[in-house]
Amino acid sequence: MTPAETPHRIKVLLIDDQPIIGEAVRRMLAGIPEIEFQYCKEAPRALEAAVAFGPTVILQDLVMPEVDGLTLAKQFREHPDTRDIPLIVLSTKEEPKVKAEAFALGASDYLVKFPDPVEVIARIRRHSSGYIHLLERNEAYRALERSQKTLAKEIAQAEAYVRSLLPEPLKRGPIRADWRFIPSAQLGGDSFGYLDLDDDRFALFLLDVCGHGVGAALLSVSALNALRSRALPDTDFNDPSQVLAALNRAFPMDQQDGKFFTIWYGVYQRSTRTLAYAGGGHPPALALQPSRPDTPVQLDSKGPMIGVDPDMIYAGASIVLEPAARLFLYSDGVYEIKQAGGSMWPFDDFAAALAHAAAGEGAAMDRIIAAARSVGGRDDFVDDVSIVEFLFE
Numbered sequence: 001m002t003p004a005e006t007p008h009r010i011k012v013l014l015i016d017d018q019p020i021i022g023e024a025v026r027r028m029l030a031g032i033p034e035i036e037f038q039y040c041k042e043a044p045r046a047l048e049a050a051v052a053f054g055p056t057v058i059l060q061d062l063v064m065p066e067v068d069g070l071t072l073a074k075q076f077r078e079h080p081d082t083r084d085i086p087l088i089v090l091s092t093k094e095e096p097k098v099k100a101e102a103f104a105l106g107a108s109d110y111l112v113k114f115p116d117p118v119e120v121i122a123r124i125r126r127h128s129s130g131y132i133h134l135l136e137r138n139e140a141y142r143a144l145e146r147s148q149k150t151l152a153k154e155i156a157q158a159e160a161y162v163r164s165l166l167p168e169p170l171k172r173g174p175i176r177a178d179w180r181f182i183p184s185a186q187l188g189g190d191s192f193g194y195l196d197l198d199d200d201r202f203a204l205f206l207l208d209v210c211g212h213g214v215g216a217a218l219l220s221v222s223a224l225n226a227l228r229s230r231a232l233p234d235t236d237f238n239d240p241s242q243v244l245a246a247l248n249r250a251f252p253m254d255q256q257d258g259k260f261f262t263i264w265y266g267v268y269q270r271s272t273r274t275l276a277y278a279g280g281g282h283p284p285a286l287a288l289q290p291s292r293p294d295t296p297v298q299l300d301s302k303g304p305m306i307g308v309d310p311d312m313i314y315a316g317a318s319i320v321l322e323p324a325a326r327l328f329l330y331s332d333g334v335y336e337i338k339q340a341g342g343s344m345w346p347f348d349d350f351a352a353a354l355a356h357a358a359a360g361e362g363a364a365m366d367r368i369i370a371a372a373r374s375v376g377g378r379d380d381f382v383d384d385v386s387i388v389e390f391l392f393e
Contacts, residue, residue: 002026003127003145007200008056008132008136009034009035009036009056010034010035010036010053010056010057010124010128010132011035011038011053011054011056011057012029012035012037012055012057012058012059012128013039013040013049013050013053013055013057013058014037014038014039014040014058014059014060015040015043015046015049015058015060015061015072016059016060016064017039017042017043017061017064018042021061021090021111021113021114021393023039025039025059025120026039027350028120028121029121032121032250036126036147038055040227042066043064043065043066043067043069044321046060046067046072046074046075046338047072047076047079048054049083050076050081050082050085051079051082055085056085056086056127056132057085057087057088057127057131058076058085058086058087058088059088059129059165060073060076060088060089060090061091062089062090062091062092062093063092064090065172067089069089069102070101070102070279073089073102073105073106073107074105076106077105077106084104084131084134085099085131086108086109086127086128086139087106087108087109088107088108088109088124088127089102089107089109089110089124089286090112090113090114091110091111091113091339092112092113094112100126100222108127109123109127111123121129136224140368146379151372157186158214158218159217161181161217161221162183162190162191162217162220162221165191165221165225165228166179166181166191166192166193167194167195169195170194172272174392174393175202175268175270175390175391175392176305176390176391176393177194177388177389177391178363178365178388178389179192179206179365179386179387179389180363180385180387181248181384181385182369182381182384182385182386183384184333184380184382184385185211186213187212187213187214187216187384188208188211188212188217188333188384189209189217189219189220189259189261190206190207190208190331190333190384190386191207191221191224192206192329192386192388193205193227194388195228195229197237197238197267200269200270200271201238201267201270202267203266203267203268204265204266204267204388205263205265205266205391206264206282206329206330206388207223207224207263207264207306207336208220208259208261208262208263208282208331208332208333208384209223209261210261210305211257211259216259219256219259219261220261220268222251223261223306225265226250227243227247227265233246234246237267238276239269239276240265240267240276240278240314241313242278243278243280243314243315244263244278244303244306244314245313245314247263248280248307248308248312248314249305252307253307253308256307259307260305260308260310261305261306261307262279262280262283262301262305262306262309262362263279263280263281263282264277264279264282264283264284264285264299264301264329265277265279266299267283268321268392272320273321273322273392274318274319274320274321275321276316276318277317277318278301278303278315278316278317279300279301279302279303279314280303280305280306280314280316281301281303281304282301282331283301283303283330283335283347284298284299284300284329285298285299285327285328285329286298286299286327286328286354287299287326287327288325288326288327288355289322289325290324290325293355293358294355296328296351296352296355297319298351299319299327300317302315302338303315313321323392324327324391324393325389325391326358326364326388326389326390326391327389327391328354328364328365328388328389329386329387329388329390330385330386330388331383331385331386331388332383332385333351333374333381333382333383333384333385334381334385334386334387335372336382336383337372337375337382338376339375339376340377345375345376350368353368354368364389365387369385369387372385
């Protein structure tokens with residue numbers, strides 16, 4: 001049984017300097033098995049007794065030696081362990097001024113000694129019920145907080161693992177690559193990579209699993225590892241269409257807890273400067289050719305998502321990249337953003353913003369991320385954001 005499910009008994013603490021009153025209340029409650037009773041004769045020990053006993057309601061005399069009832073009520077309300085416990089003041093006097101002062105100091109109820117037992121028990125039950133509900137709510141909140149902390153820790157571990165699998169930036173050579181990875185609070189299923197297939201061909205890809213959480217991240221890692229290790233049987237990794245078809249067969253969504261993923265996969269041939277590519281449900285890659293730097297070329301990804309139907313065919317295409325051409329792969333988290341008016345940021349506006357960002361100094365990725373944050377009016381992202389920038393000299 002979890003703490004939030006632990007049942008609470010009604011626990012009554014009586015504070016009264018007259019033992020005869022203590023005995024009367026004990027007998028009044030003795031026949032009720034769900035009520036636990038404790039009596040405290042000495043007012044100076046009342047606070048200590050309350051903290052130790054944990055009552056669901058306190059019955060307290062108003063006139064006592066050493067510590068008067070109003071002072072004691074104030075002490076109860078100032079102590080963190082007793083400030084919320086219902087406090088029923090008992091008095092021999094029916095004086096409006098005294099009542100008002102008792103309520104001002106935090107009393108929950110006021111009884112003139114001694115009403116009918118039926119009324120006393122009814123008030124004990126009502127006040128205890130409200131306090132028990134408060135305890136249960138607080139326990140549920142604490143259990144939820146513990147659960148959220150555990151989940152956050154698991155997500156952080158999954159994020160660190162995913163990040164550890166991402167490739168190192170390529171700072172030198174005829175192909176240069178850099179990237180940005182900004183996971184959402186829930187962690188999505190983004191991953192990406194690039195590698196030499198042989199001396200002439202260079203593979204590059206980015207994939208995005210539907211949904212959030214550790215499950216999406218694990219599927220993403222599985223697909224990433226299959227591509228990096230080339231562990232897809234009977235597949236020519238130089239042919240993007242074959243790669244996507246093989247992924248589609250290897251990861252059917254009915255075996256992945258209903259999850260599918262999108263992907264853009266390309267193979268660049270250095271000797272001909274030709275980039276062959278295919279996509280499955282993924283946003284188009286954007287190529288910036290030096291001859292038309294203001295007009296991004298959309299390398300469409302028109303194939304279906306991976307995992308939906310094992311018999312799908314993926315068509316490929318190709319483009320010749322000019323010297324100093326730049327290519328951007330990204331996940332939809334960077335542009336599927338609600339604008340201030342509630343409408344989504346148009347894709348063409350995103351593409352234009354990326355071209356504008358690429359015209360400046362430094363990493364275009366940082367400027368496009370800043371633009372996305374400005375459009376959404378917030379620093380965080382609802383979904384994972386991944387961007388990979390390639391320069392083909």
